[in-house]
Amino acid sequence: MPYRYHCHACHTESELCSWPGQARAVRREHRRIAHGGMRPAAGDRIAHATPSVRGPAWTAGVLLALIVLRELTGIEPADIARALGLL
Numbered sequence: 001m002p003y004r005y006h007c008h009a010c011h012t013e014s015e016l017c018s019w020p021g022q023a024r025a026v027r028r029e030h031r032r033i034a035h036g037g038m039r040p041a042a043g044d045r046i047a048h049a050t051p052s053v054r055g056p057a058w059t060a061g062v063l064l065a066l067i068v069l070r071e072l073t074g075i076e077p078a079d080i081a082r083a084l085g086l087l
């Protein structure tokens with residue numbers, strides 16, 4: 001579950017962070033640069049963020065392409081992975 005840092009004083013938010021520690025580092029850096037290391041009076045928070053749909057969409061696209069490739073050519077995805085040195 002990704003996380004995002006929000007600063008209510010600056011009306012800004014961070015990019016998605018993969019884990020809470022990364023979001024806390026963003027918060028620490030933002031407080032240092034924008035607020036002299038202090039907690040903004042208007043508050044800030046780290047919250048769960050909705051994951052991007054790009055990751056699952058890419059995965060679904062690759063799987064669909066592999067299925068179409070197998071149906072059209074008979075080449076199994078494992079054979080392609082072996083040819084690329086992935087297996």
Ligand SMILES: [Zn+2]
Pocket residue numbers: 007008009010011030034035040
């Ligand atoms: Zn701020």
